[in-house]
Amino acid sequence: DIVMTQSPDSLAVSLGEGATINCKSGQSVLSSSNNKNYLAWYQQKPGQPPKLLIYWASTRESGVPDRFSGSGSGTDFTLTISSLQAEDVAVYYCQQYYSTPPTFGQGTRLEIK
């Protein structure tokens, strides 16, 4: 299995400020055949299933606010929230879908400072 490691485990940010979550994979998730990174980001709020935010490392899912962006390639990835809103309080997970089974990072809890 590909091990996914996120940092930090938790993060407190003031409203309107930016937030950055990092994700590192144990091996590259970049496909040489299509030059795509098989990396997704999810948001999970209490009592809800995970919600897909970003896929192919940087493609925003339809309906996701543009304050969410993803970057990175190979083994190192970042989720950035440009201006934190109250509704962004959640746990964020990265996931690789390069190999089977897909695997998640341990999650990063984002709170308001």
Add this chain to the structure above:
Amino acid sequence: EVQLVQSGAEVKEPGESLKISCKGSGYNFANYWIGWVRQMPGKGLDWMGIIYPRDSDTRYSPSFQGQVTISADKSISTAYLQWTSLKASDTAMYYCANSINAVWGSWGQGTLVTVSS
């Protein structure tokens, strides 16, 4: 609209068997992978396994191999997760999700399984 609708919450005793379901609609169920994810109370997401309904090709995560059975009935667009002998440690929320064009984008609402004597 792609939808995955899961069966309702279950309360079981240790040693009992259980089968929960996930019904897909709004897409060609047989042609896309369906997966199951466990979330223990207050914990993160653990991928259990995936199945391709068209030919029932099934892949398990090592931690769940032999502990559960994943199956699907493409005629009724439904995937299943089954236990033969539940343990207290199986208490968790279980989600199904589908993979269209490799991306796991649609998720069920979750099924809470509680195992307690």
